[in-house]
Amino acid sequence: GAVVSQHPSRVICKSGTSVKIECRSLDFQATTMFWYRQFPKQSLMLMATSNEGSKATYEQGVEKDKFLINHASLTLSTLTVTSAHPEDSSFYICSARTEYEQYFGPGTRLTVT
Amino acid sequence: AQSVTQLGSHVSVSEGALVLLRCNYSSSVPPYLFWYVQYPNQGLQLLLKYTTGATLVKGINGFEAEFKKSETSFHLTKPSAHMSDAAEYFCAVVTGYSTLTFGKGTMLLVSP
Numbered sequence: 001g002a003v004v005s006q007h008p009s010r011v012i013c014k015s016g017t018s019v020k021i022e023c024r025s026l027d028f029q030a031t032t033m034f035w036y037r038q039f040p041k042q043s044l045m046l047m048a049t050s051n052e053g054s055k056a057t058y059e060q061g062v063e064k065d066k067f068l069i070n071h072a073s074l075t076l077s078t079l080t081v082t083s084a085h086p087e088d089s090s091f092y093i094c095s096a097r098t099e100y101e102q103y104f105g106p107g108t109r110l111t112v113t
Numbered sequence: 114a115q116s117v118t119q120l121g122s123h124v125s126v127s128e129g130a131l132v133l134l135r136c137n138y139s140s141s142v143p144p145y146l147f148w149y150v151q152y153p154n155q156g157l158q159l160l161l162k163y164t165t166g167a168t169l170v171k172g173i174n175g176f177e178a179e180f181k182k183s184e185t186s187f188h189l190t191k192p193s194a195h196m197s198d199a200a201e202y203f204c205a206v207v208t209g210y211s212t213l214t215f216g217k218g219t220m221l222l223v224s225p
Contacts, residue, residue, distance in 0.1 A: 004156075006156075034212065034213075041220075042217070042218070043203060043215045043216065043217045043218050044157075044203070044215050046212055046213075049212060091154075093156050093157070095157075095213075101159070101162070102213055103159075104149075104156040104157040104158075105156050106155055106156040107154070107155060107156045109154065
C-alpha cells in the first residue's frame with residue numbers, strides 16, 4: 001500500500017523558536033495533502049488542506065501565519081510552526097490523498113518548553 | 114454537511130470476546146465510510162472501508178463492518194478479541210470530494 005512518512009517523529013523546541021515538519025508520499029504522487037492536529041485522548045482535527053502549487057486552505061480558527069504550510073511538489077508538504085509556544089505542543093499528523101483513499105503519516109510529537 | 118458519532122469513548126472486553134464498536138453517520142448524500150486504528154504515538158492505519166457494492170466489508174486483523182443505510186450505521190465487529198487489538202479506533206466519513214470527518218474515537222481495552 002501507499003506509504004506516507006513524516007520527519008521528525010519527535011521534536012522538542014524552546015518557546016519562541018520555529019519548527020518545520022516534513023510530510024512525504026513515498027511511492028505515489030499526492031496533489032492534495034492534509035495536516036491534522038491531535039490533542040491527547042481526542043480525535044484528529046483538520047488544520048488545513050494543502051494543494052500542490054497553490055496556497056493552503058485553513059480551517060476556521062487555525063492561524064495561517066502561525067502554521068505555515070508549503071506544498072512544493074507532488075510528494076512533499078511541510079508544516080512550519082512559527083514562534084512556537086507551549087500550547088502548540090501536540091501530535092501533528094499529515095495525510096496524502098489519492099483518488100480513492102487517504103493515507104496517514106506516523107505523526108510528529110511536538111513539545112514546546 | 115456530514116458528521117460521525119461514535120457511541121462510547123471506551124469499550125472493555127475480555128480476550129476472546131466479541132468486539133462491537135458503534136458508529137453512526139449523518140450525510141445528505143451517499144457516503145464513503147472508514148474505520149481506522151491508532152496505536153499509541155502512531156499515525157492511523159486503515160482497517161476497512163465502504164465505498165459502494167457489498168454492504169458487509171471485511172478488513173484486516175479479522176475486523177468487519179456492515180453499512181446499514183436504514184440505520185445510518187457502520188458498526189465495527191470482530192468475533193474474538195486479541196490483546197493486540199487494544200488501541201483507539203476512529204470511524205470516518207467522506208462524501209463527494211470532501212475531506213474526511215472523524216468521530217471522536219473509541220478506546221478498546223482488552224483484558225486477559
